[in-house]
Structure formats: structure tokens, C-alpha cells
Amino acid sequence: MDLFLQLLLNGIWAGSIYALLGVSWGLIFAASRTFHFAHGATFIIGAYFTYIIDSVLGVGLIVASAGGILAAILFGLAIEGILYRWLRRAYATPLVIFIASLGALIFVENNIAMFFGTDAKTLSGFPIKVIKVGNVGFTTLHLTMLFTAVILIWGLMLFLMKTGQGKAIRAVISNPEMAEVIGIDIKRVFLLVYAISSILVASAAILVTLERGATPELGHWAILYAFIPVIIGGVGSLPGAALAGLIIGLAESIGIWKIPSQWQLGIAFVILLFVLIIRPSGLFGFSVYRGKI
């Protein structure tokens, strides 16, 4: 029983990260219908800029994190505002934009690898204390992961539901043609979406770096765990993506019990295939998804 509880908790921490990743990408995909592969680059930029500010300037984790998040926001804005917008203006097909996104990911990832090397970079300034409750244990970092995910995702939902800008984003997600008709500046909405998404994904990046250090390949891992919850949860449903992230975290953690750890990734994959066969629109998403690549 204790073991089960421990596994459950482990799953929650991992699920929190997956939820953050899923929601951050799901927002972009729902609003702009772009398969933003370079999201992985945003992730590692968030991680590494935090690292460099922390290790070089030594201003403490909070300031470093702010810097890392800011860098991620700027990157996200640049990709959408410069690259994607340019391509759209040149009537590029979604496939072309996708490939440019791939190129951006590769470019950024290898730049970082070249400057920082491929060894794992860690962050200082977060005293990790172990907490034991009965026979299960976790750390303050784990709690932070959960809190961050809850606060950011909840905050995002509040923003979308209650504010004018948030409503505009929801309008674009719901019916982009109509949004243009009533005079919503779609370009600005896109920029806002990318900025918000960067905050979430960079936060996840910082947390992951604290847990196990940052490596350039983390970008690949991040996008995979950004895509899968969105597909499983259903495109267009941000709570769905968050929930799906949590489910994947739990399933992986409990699955480790019986399966050798190298097959862990297979668990998410099996769930994905399962959902594709049984309920392709995802557990909670739109039943009719507009647009395709």
C-alpha cells in the first residue's frame, strides 16, 4: 500500500510537468493551428538562460528564473512574429511552416550544445528538503512542481475566462474567421498566446532543470510530452490536456512497478494509441476539429 501511495505521488509530480507542457503547447495549437515543433527550443532556452544567469551573475534563483522566462517569451515572440508571420505572408503551406519549425529547433538546440556542452547543467539556490509522511517521501521541489502547475494553469484558465484579452483568445480558438470579422487583431492574439505559452513551458523547464539538470536533448523529450497530452486530452481543451498530462504521469509511475524502466515511454505511447483507436477526438476535445496540416 505504501509503495502504491509512493508511486501515486511520484506520478503526480511528473504529471504536473506534463500538464504544464501540454497546456502550453495546446494553447498555441488551438489558437493558431500551427504545429509548433520549435516549442522544444523555447523549453531549452528557458532552462539554459536561467542557468547562465544563475551561474554567471549569481543573483539567486528567482531573478535567474525571471530572466529565463523572459528569454523564452522573447524567443516565442520572435518565432511567431518574425518567422511564422513571414511565412504566412508568403502563403506558405502548413507543411512549410512545420519544416521551418523543425529547422528552428535544430538550430537552437545545437547552438546551445555548442556553447554549453552536453553535460547536464544544474541550478543552485533551491534548498531541496525531503519530507516524509508516514512511509512515503517527497521533496520540496516536488511540491513546487505541483503548486506551479496548479497556479499557472489555473491562472491561465482565469485569464481566458475573465479578461477581455482572454476572451479574444478563446474567440480565435473557437472560430478564427468570425474573430477576424468582428475586428479582433488576430496577429496580436497570436503574439499574446505565444508569450503566455512561453511562461508555462519555461517554468516547466526550470523545474525539470532543478530536478535533473538541463541537457540540449531535453527539447526533444519536452515536445513529445507536450504533444501527447494534447492529443489524448483532445485538441482545444486545455483542462483536458492538463488532466491527460496527469494521467500519463500516474500511468507511467504505476507502470514502473511492473515494467522495466526503459519501457516507461512506451506507456504514454500505448495510451496514445489506445485513445487514437477508441476515441480519436481525444477524451475531452472538440468533436469536430477544423483545419489540418
Add this chain to the structure above:
Amino acid sequence: MDYIIHILIMICIYSILGVSFNLILGYTGLIAMCHAAFFGIGAYTAALFGIHFGVNFLIGIVAGMVVTGIIGLLVALPAIRVRDEYLIVTTLALLMIIYTVMMNWIDVTRGAAGLTGIPRPRLLGLEISTPAQFLPLMAIFGLLCFLISRRIVTSPFGRALKALREDEVAAQALGKNITSFKIRVFVIGGALAAVAGGLFAHYMAYISPFYFTLTESIFIFAVVIIGGAANLWGPVLGAFLLVSITEVLRFMAISPLIVGFTRQMAYGLILILFMCFRPQGLLGEFGRKRQGGEEISDEGEGEGLAKRQLQLSQAEHLFGTPSEETVEAEGSLLELDGVSRSFGGIQAVRGCTLSLKQGKITGLIGPNGAGKTTLFNMITGLHPSQKGTIRFENREITRSSPHLIPSIGIGRSFQELRLFHRMTVLDNVLVACPHQTGERIWGAFFRFRKVKEEETANRDRAMAYLKFVGLEEKAQELAEDLSFPEQKLLSLARLLATEAKLMLLDEPTSGLDPVFMESLYPMIKELVRYGKTVCIVEHNMDVIRAVVDEVIFLNQGQVLARGTPEEIMNAPQLAEIYFGS
């Protein structure tokens, strides 16, 4: 010298990878992220066979193809069936899983340390060990893969692939099983990548998971895209350029560690630049949506009319001799009984019952939103009927798959035409010809003569259909270059080529000027003389009066009336409904 040979060998390997991926991405439009995984599975399988079983390397390569094929099939089936974007995520997951397996299944793969001691290939008693000895082997395999790819692309199978890439819905309406095509291409492309993997393993004599990462997959993307997707030589050129650039960078870089990163940064940047400035690659043609206006020519429509005089001899050649007795088969060809369909909360068709008489031209009219096109979609399986039955020649076809409809004997044209824009006029019609042996892989590769015979016959028929509509001189032009009226004619020719007994024409004259419209009337009427049954959805009363035998009036998803055009137009209550009440 050895170094140059090494480069050539790598170019061969990446040519195979590029050519095989081009089949998947370029020719079919499937975005698969897992090509490096197929490469890797082929490599590891061949290596393990060589190390543990000591068999001839060819067997190892074939084993790699089989394993890859099976895995590819298992992944493609659920993903492709649903939507293509899910393929991106599914193949990405597959890639990562295979990588994880390679890293962690230490017993078998030795994990990060990699597999060493892969034996040298033996062919005809000779052991192939030096690069100079490998090169001919690689070149032969490269050529083989290239030829296989070429055969696929130039065969009727490849033509159907192109149509599928242009417009899936239209391809399906012509009888192509889209999912089956996509899965076949995916599996074949993967198997060819496995060949490259096997060769790679035997050449390098050492492989490790680091060769088969996402970065590698993206490199293969670059090979295809930069050379030019959907172009046979594109990937070869791409392989040549990218491998060369890699090696050049190797000389320029300071430390060996930096080389890898610089190379990858370079091609990441190249990808971006190409997408911004030359998405079609160096050789190919894809990537930009056509935009921009064109002057509408008001003149010149009349001169085309002379050419569009009906070629009666053509019609006989195509449809057989007209028979006065054809009409003797009285009775309904198509019967709808109480069919219904709703979308979301809106009932588009409710309890609709009608029948189309054999050998007659029936017009389907009604106000906007009455359900006319929906009815066509229901008959052809695009939006299956939720209630009621549909019978064709007395057989029930109520919820048939869309791609089976043409073989049942029903063909349709689309309001929005849905032509295959980047294919030639002739190809547009050829794709529609039924029962093509060359559309099956077995047929394309092992029944050369039959396929060739069918092609010749089909070509003749296609040209005859084009002559029938007056487009024979434009046979080699791209469909997108035709004028709008010409495109309408092509749509009709393509429909005719399906040899359907029942032809559903969805607003065949919309957007045409009156002069042109009139040239269509005799064409449509001629079809009936040759035993076809036609149903036209129309808004234009001139057309109805000129061509149609019987009119069915549809409103709010139900049949309100049926009769001759005069009867319908003289009924005041129908006029009320049509023009408003």
C-alpha cells in the same frame, strides 16, 4: 582517396534514405518523424543477425525490412486512419521509444556502448571490407532503391498517390482507398530505409543509438526538402549537398566535438532559409499556395464553342452504341427511402424518399440549405445516412465506404470541382479509370505487361473522353492552368472516365456564362442516349428547362414535389417556397 569514397558511400546511404522518405513525405504528404527509427531498426536487425546468426548479410537486410515493415504497419494503422497530424505525434513517439529501447535493452543492443563486431558482408565468396569494395555494393543498392521508387512513382499507383495528395476527397470519390494507399507507402518507405540501415551497419561495423535520433530524422527531412520533394532526383541531390557540406565543415571546424553541432546548426539554418525563400527545394515543386488575381476574360468564350461541338463518333466509341431499347429497363436505378442526416443540431435531410429513373435526367432543385448536396454526400458515403435505406440496382448500399461507390456504379462531380491541380489534364482523367492493376504494388512490379496494356487502353479512352468535352488539345496542361469553364469540362470528363452508370452532377453550370452553359446541354443529353442515368443539382432554371426530364423539388430536407419542369415552375406554392414565404 579513401576519404572521397567514404563520402560517396555516405551519399549513397542518404540517397536511399532520402528517396524512401520522399515516397512518404513528398509523394504522399505524410509527415512521419520516425524515418531515423526505421533506419535504426534496419541497422540493428542486420547487425544482430550478422553477429549472432552468422548468416549472409542479405538475409540480415531482409530481416530488417520485415521487422521495420511490421512495426511501421502497427503504428500506421491507428494513426493514419484518423488524421495525418496524429501521425506526427505517433511517429515521434515511436522514434523516441525505439531510441529508448536501443539505449536500455542492454542485453541485446549493448545500450549506449553500441554494437561492435558487425561482420563484413560476403558476396560470391568475396569479403567486402575496404571502402573501395563497399562502394559498388552501395551504388548497386542505391540504384535499386532509386529504381523501385521510380517504378512506384511512375506507375498508376504513383498517379493515384499524387491525386490523393492533391485532393483526398476527390480521389476517394474516384474509388481510391486512401487509407490503404497511405499505409502501403509508409510501410514500403520504412522498409527501404531499413535497407539503408543494414548497409550502414555492415559498412561502419559499429552502430550505436546516437546515429538514430530525432536530429537524424530531421536531417533526412532536409535531404528531401532541399533537393526538392516529390521529385525523383531531389533527394539524391539533397544527399549529395548535405553530406558534402557536412564533410566540408569537418575540415573547417576547430574541434571534432564542434563539428557535429556546427553541421547540425548549419542544416537547421538551411531548412529555415529554404522554407522562407525556396520551399520547393532546388528541383521540386511544392510549398506555395497559388495566389493573386487574374483578369476575367469576357471575350473568347465563343470561339471555344466551335471546338466543343459534340463528337458523336467519340461518344459511340466510349459508350457503345446508343440503343432505343435502353430505356426499356424502366424502373428506378437508385432508391432512397426515408433517409435522414443531421449535423450537430441541424437536421439537413429528414425522411427523404425519392427514386431516380433509369436512363433519365433528373433535376434536384430547392432553396439554399434544402439538403441537395447533403443528399449527394449521403448517397456517396461521405456523410452516411443515419436512418433509412439507399438501394442501387436493388442492392442496399446505405452506408458504403466512399471509395467503394464508383465500383458500385455511382460517380459524382463536386460543386467546388476538386480537380487535381498540379496534375495534367490527361492524368486527371486517367486516375479515374477503374480497375487498374497498376494501382496495386504487386501489379506495379510484377505484372508489367498487363499494366502496360491497360495503360495504353486507358490512355485511348481518356483522350476520347477529353475529345468528347473538347479538351483534347489541353491534355498535357496542368489542371490549374485551365480557365474556369475548361476546368468544369475536365471535371465532367473525369467523372465520365469512372464509367459510372449513375452520374451525380453537383451544380455543373454554376459560375459559367450563358453561352458556355448552352454548349454543355447537348453533352449532358448525349449521356442518356448511351444508357447513363444522370441527376443534376441546379439553381439555374434555364438549365433545368433545357436538359432535365423530371424535377424533384427539395425543401428543408424533404421531397415536396416531383414533375416536369413546366409543372414545377407553374406551381405557385413552389415558387413561394423557392423565392420565399
Add this chain to the structure above:
Amino acid sequence: MLLEVKKLVSGYQKKGVLRRVSLDVAEGEIVGVIGHNGAGKTTLLKSIFGLLHPWAGEVIYGGKDITGRSTALNVRDGLSYMPQGQGLFPDLSVIDNLQLGDYGLGKTGSIVSLDQAFELFPILKDRRAQKAGTLSGGEQRMLSLGITLMQSPNLLFLDEPSLGLGPVIVQHVMETIKEINSRFETAIMIVEQNIDAASMLVNRFFIIKIGQIVFSGSSDIAQDKRRLWELF
């Protein structure tokens, strides 16, 4: 004239649809554009409103040349457009939909208050918290109309407001449109296939066929049905 369209030529990619279309709308007037499918009705509205960029010709609004201008600017200047079909945000609540109506107006905001909107569309008040996609066809059309109303338009473009609705609801929709016109002095260009429905409101007609205006005149045309079959 509030709106003058002069020799507009427009279409999609290679396909030309409108061939030198000219028409006009006076202040506070209701004008109908009638034609069947494919005649170019929607293309016309989109080309005027800015969703499509015309290839040639001019659109003059209040004396200003607005040809091809962005929709955002047009909305700010008092133009509003109700698209064909689902002109609303199905995943948002009714009240959110309406409030978005004045989003495009920027700082000035709407002169039409939510209460006034609910007065005109009582059914929406009952369903204010419901997701717009769950409303019935007629209610959705009312909501679409309500959204445009919230934009306090001087000139309103309606694309087939009667599409897919039963006769009773069409009547109701038309009456509401008339009310908007009289209460807020909004000029209206209504595109329709349903002549009788439109003739309840319209002062003047234009009939469009294959991208050209083939008739313009007063609404007596609705009486002569025989002639209509021909013009169509």
C-alpha cells in the same frame, strides 16, 4: 450615399467571381442583393467588408476610400458583417459572444448596451450563460445579429440571414432587422436567396447573376414571380 461600390472586380485565387459590380446604399436605407448560389453574393460582401481583397474597382464609405482595408479598421468605422451560417463563437457563452461584439471598437466601446441587446433579443437573455453552440438554429442566428448590433454599426452587411431557418423564425429575424434599422438608423445591405423574406424590409433591390448586376429597382419585382424565374 453612405456606401458606393464602383465596378468591383473580385474573386478567389484564379477564379474571378465579380465582374464590375456597382451598387450603392444610402444612409438609413435597407438594400437587398438577390441571387442564387454561385452568383457572387458572399464574394461581394466579403470584398466590400475587407475579408477579400478586390482586384479592381472602388469601395467608398462616407466619402472615404476603404477598398481592401482591414476588417478591424472597418469595424471601428461603423461597418459590421454577419457571415453566412455560423457567425458566432460556439464554445463561448451567449453573453461572452455579445460582449465580444464591442471588442473591435477599442476604447470608444459600444453605444448599444447589453440591456438594449437583450431587449431586442429576449430569447438570448434567457440563455445568456449557455454555450452558443448549443442554441437552436434560429437562436444562433439571433445571436449573430446581436453580435453585430453590439458593434453599433452605421452600415450592416447581412449574409443570408434566413438560411436554414423555418418560415416563422425567418419572420422574426426579419422583424428584428427592421427594428434595428428603425431604432438605430443603421443602413443595411442584406444578401438573400429568399426574395419574399427580404422584400418585407427592403427599399431597393439588386439582382446579381453570375457576378454581374442584372437588375436594380424597387421591390415590386417580388410580385412578378414569372419574371423572377427568368432572372434567376
